[in-house]
Amino acid sequence: MNLKQRMRERALELGFDDIGFTTTEPLDLYLKEIDSRGDMYDWVMTDKFNLRESASPREKHPWARSLLVLIRNYHNRSFPPQMIGKIGRRYLIDERVEKGVEHRRLVDFFHFLKDEGVRHFFDAATPARMSAARAGLVTYGKNCFAFAGRSMLGASWVLILPLLIDAEVAPDAPSIEVGCPSWCRDVCIAACPTRAIYAQKKMRPQKCIAFQSYYSKGITPMELREPMGTWVYGCDRCQEVCPRNQPWMNQDLPTNGPLMERAGDFSLDTLLTMSEKHYVEKVWPLAFYIAKENVAKWQMNAARALGNLGDRQFVPLLAQYLAENESEKVRGMCAWALGRLGGPAAGKALASRRQTAEGLVKQEIESALENLAS
Numbered sequence: 326m327n328l329k330q331r332m333r334e335r336a337l338e339l340g341f342d343d344i345g346f347t348t349t350e351p352l353d354l355y356l357k358e359i360d361s362r363g364d365m366y367d368w369v370m371t372d373k374f375n376l377r378e379s380a381s382p383r384e385k386h387p388w389a390r391s392l393l394v395l396i397r398n399y400h401n402r403s404f405p406p407q408m409i410g411k412i413g414r415r416y417l418i419d420e421r422v423e424k425g426v427e428h429r430r431l432v433d434f435f436h437f438l439k440d441e442g443v444r445h446f447f448d449a450a451t452p453a454r455m456s457a458a459r460a461g462l463v464t465y466g467k468n469c470f471a472f473a474g475r476s477m478l479g480a481s482w483v484l485i486l487p488l489l490i491d492a493e494v495a496p497d498a499p500s501i502e503v504g505c506p507s508w509c510r511d512v513c514i515a516a517c518p519t520r521a522i523y524a525q526k527k528m529r530p531q532k533c534i535a536f537q538s539y540y541s542k543g544i545t546p547m548e549l550r551e552p553m554g555t556w557v558y559g560c561d562r563c564q565e566v567c568p569r570n571q572p573w574m575n576q577d578l579p580t581n582g583p584l585m586e587r588a589g590d591f592s593l594d595t596l597l598t599m600s601e602k603h604y605v606e607k608v609w610p611l612a613f614y615i616a617k618e619n620v621a622k623w624q625m626n627a628a629r630a631l632g633n634l635g636d637r638q639f640v641p642l643l644a645q646y647l648a649e650n651e652s653e654k655v656r657g658m659c660a661w662a663l664g665r666l667g668g669p670a671a672g673k674a675l676a677s678r679r680q681t682a683e684g685l686v687k688q689e690i691e692s693a694l695e696n697l698a699s
């Protein structure tokens with residue numbers, strides 16, 4: 326058995342769903358795409374994180390000879406129903422901080438590579454989907470997600486791990502193509518609530534709920550608040566509606582017990598009212614893209630989601646946080662949520678803060694009261 330075969334055998338033995346290999350040549354199509362839409366990607370062209378550089382693995386890591394790509398299905402257990410529609414599934418099994426079973430699987434593979442004398446490195450900035458497509462593991466969907474080829478009934482619930490290795494391995498045949506059936510009427514594009522997917526295979530990152538829920542600064546733009554619905558961290562909408570995912574989603578999957586036990590830590594009212602301790606100890610270890618110091622971002626997202634939930638039982642809570650929260654973004658979003666929920670109690674809460682509020686919060690209160698009156 327040669328090295329490639331041994332790597333494949335060990336990866337499958339450890340529970341990865343598939344493995345493929347490609348060269349470290351620049352990911353040309355990826356570079357072409359980001360260059361053609363530079364204004365959408367300037368936020369990832371910084372000194373610290375540079376997409377262009379990461380898409381040229383050979384230049385960035387001159388010692389590397391091949392890209393080894395592992396894929397793993399992250400939807401092999403069912404997700405707590407109360408978290409669906411609020412937090413993207415991918416984030417709920419992210420064990421990079423907690424270092425659980427998924428993390429250990431990768432560490433075991435690293436040990437295997439070391440025993441084989443293969444130098445390796447995981448660069449999180451390497452474009453994962455394009456690496457996997459060039460390694461023949463996935464095809465693209467028009468929603469810009471990667472769909473498994475040989476494994477997982479072709480679903481897109483794929484965790485992709487591209488590893489740089491110093492061994493020269495024969496590359497697999499690429500599968501850089503769209504694999505959508507001709508009969509699908511682009512339901513992902515129609516279902517994208519914020520219109521982030523604006524054409525087949527074209528997504529504007531800054532409009533995606535994922536970006537808005539964890540990367541954006543300031544208060545969420547007015548025009549995105551309703552479309553973002555109850556999502557507070559990521560979004561799965563364009564994957565949930567996709568017919569390519571239905572065979573996988575229609576199965577009875579075993580329950581994810583540990584996650585089920587944590588679901589209450591992520592309920593919308595808990596997120597709005599959580600202490601820094603709750604955030605740092607219960608939320609951040611699983612969902613860490615928002616900085617540890619930025620509990621206000623979560624609270625703002627939760628306030629917006631509660632407004633969109635449409636349940637007026639949360640009016641007193643939002644009124645309390647409009648009056649008391651330290652962050653003006655949170656107070657401002659509570660005002661918006663009260664305006665969105667409407668009703669006499671919401672109107673009264675807004676009116677009671679009208680005179681004393683200042684700046685952003687005052688603007689939000691005025692705008693919410695206007696909405697209530699119209």
Ligand code: SF4
Pocket residue numbers: 516517518519520521522528532533534535559560561562563564
């Ligand atoms: S993840 Fe949500 S917001 Fe982002 S492109 Fe898909 S449907 Fe649109």
Ligand code: SF4
Pocket residue numbers: 466467468469505506509510511512513514566567568569
């Ligand atoms: S919804 Fe249709 S067009 Fe969109 S990714 Fe799925 S199959 Fe492709």
